[in-house]
Amino acid sequence: MAPERTAPAPRERSGARPGRLRSLLSARESPVVAALLVSLVFASLFLDTFATGRNMGFLLLSVAAIALMALPMTLIVITGEIDLSVASTLALSSATLGALWEAGVPIETALLICLVLGAALGALNGLFVTVLGLPSLAVTIGTMALYRGLAYVLLGDRAVATYPQDWVSGARATFMGIEGLPWIAVAILAMAALYAVLLHATGIGRSLYDIGNNTEAARFTGVAVEHTKFWLFTLSGTVASGAGVFWTLQYGTSRADTAFGLELQVVAAVLLGGVSIFGGVGTVLGVMSGVLLLGTVRNALQLLGVSGDVLQIVTGLILIASVVGPNLVASLRRRRRTPAPVRVPTVPRPPTHDGESP
Amino acid sequence: MTTTTTPTGARPEGPPPEQGAGRARRRRRVRELGVLLAVVLLIAGTWLQNPGFLSQQGVRDLFLGATVLSVLAVGQALVLITKNVDLSVGSVMGLSAFGTASLFAAFPEIPVPLAMAAGVGIGALCGLANGVLVATVQVPALVVTLGTLYAYRGLGHWWADGGQVNAHQMPESFLALGRISVLGVPLPAAVAVVVVLALGFYLSRYSSGRELYAIGSDAEAARLSGISVGRRVVAAFVANGALAGLAGVLFTARYGTVDSTAGFGMELEVVAAAVVGGVAIAGGVGTVYGAALGAVLLTTITAALPIWQIDQFWHQAVVGALILSAIGLDRLLALRNTRKLGGGTHGP
Amino acid sequence: MPQQSPPAPPPLELVRVAKSFGSVRALRGMSLELRSGEIHALVGENGAGKSTLVKTIAGVHRPDAGWIQADGVPVAFTRPADAQRAGVAVIHQEPTLFPDLSVAENIFIGRQPRTRLRTIDRSRMRRETDEVFSRLGVPVDPDRPARGLSIADQQLVEIAKALTRQARVLVMDEPTAALSSVEAERLFTVARTLRDQGVALLFISHRFDEVFALCDRISVVRDGAYVSCGPAADLDVDTVVQRMVGREVxxxxxxxxxxxxxxxxxxxxxxxxxxxxxxxxxxxxxxxxxxxxxxxxxxxxxxxxxxxxxxxxxxxxxxxxxxxxxxxxxxxxxxxLALVPEDRREQGLVMESSIARNATSTRRNALSRLGLLSSRSEDEACRSWGERLHLKYGRLTDPVSTLSGGNQQKVVLAKWLATGxxxxxxxxxxxxxxxxxxxxxxxxxxxxxxxxxxxxxxxxxxxxxxxxxxxxxxxxxxxxxxxxxxxxxxxxxxxxxxxxxxxxxxxx
Known part of the structure; x- marks a missing residue:
């Protein structure tokens, strides 16, 4: 037996440069980024009212809550889990804020309580998933109903709309007076940058991908898988409740049925942004582009006078296409790579015999 | 293949071959019986609280309330058993409900059965699209049906264009379906019962039905056993779509007035009903009886809350708590079972 | 014990079968003859090629050279289904049953008997299951679900499945590894019953007491090649052990x-x-x-x-x-401490991830500056270890799955040695x-x-x-x-x- 080499011969070793450009173009999120740019250009060219400060501010505010919740959702989906309870957490946080405000609690204190509550709600999800080892899909469907239900218990069908005017207008205020740029958009941008750094440029981020790709190997490398997941769910709860507070002040009302069904829009944006539902793949840039793409298309169609209905169809189709497309491309590529199954003659070849004979 | 098995010597005697067998089977039956017991206890308790709960009208309302959700939950069970999920059922139901109603509005002379068949057909078509995307393009069911959740709902809205079809636009013979009773059971509920029994029979007695369980248990092994996995999965989605369509038709017959928002947000309640009834999200486990009972339990809770003078707003919270305890309990029982069978794995 | 030489050709025969995986030669001209009504033992060290042999018989692998004969006629098993059709069944150490289906259903999955209404003929299915279990001489309730069956019982279900498929060749791959002595004894009784009914059995085991107690003939393999074959009665444990290990270090x-x-x-x-x-x-x-x-x-x-x-x-x-x-x-x-685990693909590496990220996954904190981890520091750390271990790769950003097994193992070693x-x-x-x-x-x-x-x-x-x-x-x-x-x-x-x-x- 002669030693054989199965490895490819070493190619140029410093060849990171050409690879980087290629990988940028073939990355999963590039289609959605491209789609976002194209839709922005088209909308600005063909819709006079689109690129106005007023409309931009409106667009950005309309996606703010989704964008906020999409950030932790990205991390969770990358580890192979999902959190469907975010919209209910948002609603419960909003309802709590309303109930506390009505009870005369100062708004600053109420805000803090809401955030702590959100963390607790997320932690409960995390406990179910990590300690009991239940599938997060089932758990968060359950807590989705539970948290929404508790919001109803708190507020019933009442609405609390007596928030102080300066807080309400404060929520919608622009960033340094620039028209069309709400401060929350800047805040989200900053948060997205933080998440991007966390995910793409720290050891924690790397370990999230490892968990999603191969939990077993991550565990063998010393990653505390359960702890990580627990804290991600806690983070998701906290952020969702922050989004709830913002939502409440933005619209000046607390209602129990607030943001109903929003969780699916968040998940849709995350998947549209190129995050794999199986975990292990995805970028913050892609997800933020996904959020904005959905918002832009919606906004543009509204300006065109297209009804919200077509919008929904478009949303659904974009989501499906974003997953079907790569799958089809991959399977086509695979088919091309292996043109035919390896043929082995059915007629026995004269055997080579090199073992010891009986 | 690397196997890390329990070595023999360390375990002197294996469990006697038949021990634990009866327990496992019993547990599976107990699962549905437990839900049934909960329903019965709830109804009995509520009736003691207020005998009016089981008045003729009360029973009617109970039946009708459970009908739509049961039909949807039973369909969902078919899909869940294959280890998939269909989130689009609420939208499909809305589309079919509005479709049926508009057929009556557009063609007042249309025979009632034909319109109803059309409603079911719309659902089946929607299910077919879901199934084909899942089985042939290999897109995860969660993603596909989340997409079609929007697409079908949007289609419905677009079609309805904000309008609605009113009862007076529908033939009396159709609306009567919602009122007729068979042996004291409202017709829609009777239809639901027949559907549940038929599907239960199918799942337990037909090889294609049993194969759904095999697929959910272990799709790869099923493929090796010669089961055409893709076709079965598509069939499950089509059947689920058709049942969602049927739910839409029943909904229309009952309420008479339909717009395109019928069934909005129902998908998760449907999954919840199935899960409470013992259908596992992880596939391969559960029966349609369980799913239907889960639906009945959820609707009974809704109906019973006011009688217990509990604010109706507790309803959803109770449902959520129910889901969590159902899956938590299933998990604990499963853990205990594996531990009892010896050599159970110690969690990390 | 029927010991007369069978007049018919053996139901399954391997003729100088060779199989390589990359540069690893798992089988080098293996020959083996399985006769009806005989239990044939296959013994050899770990890595001697036994499991490759079993997979070849089962139609999972196709031989690179040599061929398989069924009833004296050369056949080509391209898929497991081909082997099944030829009457070959393999009982694995840990069978994969459908836990949610009943025992009878597991046996008949995909080919249930039907009534005229095309429903499953449950009574016939149950009857045939009972029949096959009574043929095996063990009581198993056909209606109970497979979930919760002991491994021993699961193996019996697999054997029953094989018999209802009219299997004439039964391969048992270390069936007793996870059985208690009572369970193993029961399995042997079943095996003897089948032998007496004319089935050809191949029994793979590391336990010499079992091999000598159960088997009629013993084949020894070493390094993927056939060493010897003889009646169990003519052999003793010492001879077999020597043949198994006897090679120059x-x-x-x-x-x-x-x-x-x-x-x-x-x-x-x-x-x-x-x-x-x-x-x-x-x-x-x-x-x-x-x-x-x-x-x-x-x-x-x-x-x-x-x-x-x-x-x-x-x-x-x-x-x-x-x-x-x-x-x-x-x-x-x-x-x-550092651990280079047993299963490189499942435990050692994240196959989708790049070479550099895998190699540095154990010390991301150490490579971080102000909490930030750059690809450049990962690449540099990986490159120095790559040179030390003579790692052969294209680009450090390539997925580690593109490397050969040996180079993958070097990445795992680098990952752990880097922790000092x-x-x-x-x-x-x-x-x-x-x-x-x-x-x-x-x-x-x-x-x-x-x-x-x-x-x-x-x-x-x-x-x-x-x-x-x-x-x-x-x-x-x-x-x-x-x-x-x-x-x-x-x-x-x-x-x-x-x-x-x-x-x-x-x-x-």
């Missing part, structure tokens, strides 16, 4: 003589119920200690427990005199890699030990154990049955301890 093992230093790892009374019992040993700096034994003896489990991946029920572990908390790989890493461990566990360090890389790995381990590292090596390859280890701990069924110094350890002493026999007992 190649010069693959450049073991350097080292001076053992202070004790680095102390293990006392380590127990995980049902897996391993009362494991105790120490490892000193500069020593290579091998954990030898058969697959399933609990060696990997011990190492996993020490590293904190699994928990244990009792025992104490000290690293350099300091007690080590259990259940935390992170704590183990902090204490200076004081105790290194390596579990099957050279499994499935080519000879050249194998020697490199051995040289590396040897020089690491010379530099003062304590190495604990789990290996199923005897030559590797004997060539590399300063001391050999042999495990059998969860216990350490022998501790042998380098000059005491030879093939036979290790093999005897690994099969749970003392040499004296065997020579009786």
């Amino acid at each position: 190649e010069t693959l093992y450049p073991k350097q003589e080292t001076e053992a230093g202070g004790t680095l790892l102390e293990v006392e009374g380590l127990t995980r119920h049902g897996v391993f019992e009362d494991i105790g040993f120490t490892v000193r700096s500069g020593e290579i200690v091998a954990l030898a034994g058969l697959v399933g003896a609990g060696r990997s489990e011990v190492v996993r427990a020490l590293f904190g991946v699994d928990r244990y029920d009792a025992g104490r572990v000290r690293v350099d005199g300091v007690p080590l908390a259990q259940g935390s790989p992170k704590a183990a890493m902090a204490a200076g 461990p004081s105790v290194l566990f390596v579990d099957e360090p050279t499994r499935g890699i080519d000879v050249g890389t194998k020697a490199e790995v051995h040289r590396l381990l040897s020089s690491l030990a010379a530099d003062g590292l304590a190495v604990v090596m789990v290996s199923s390859e005897l030559p590797e154990v004997l060539g590399m280890a300063d001391r050999v701990l042999v495990m059998h069924e969860g216990r350490i049955t022998a501790e042998l110094d380098r000059d005491e350890a030879d093939e036979e002493s290790v093999m005897y301890a690994a099969t749970g026999r003392s040499p004296r007992e065997a020579l009786r």
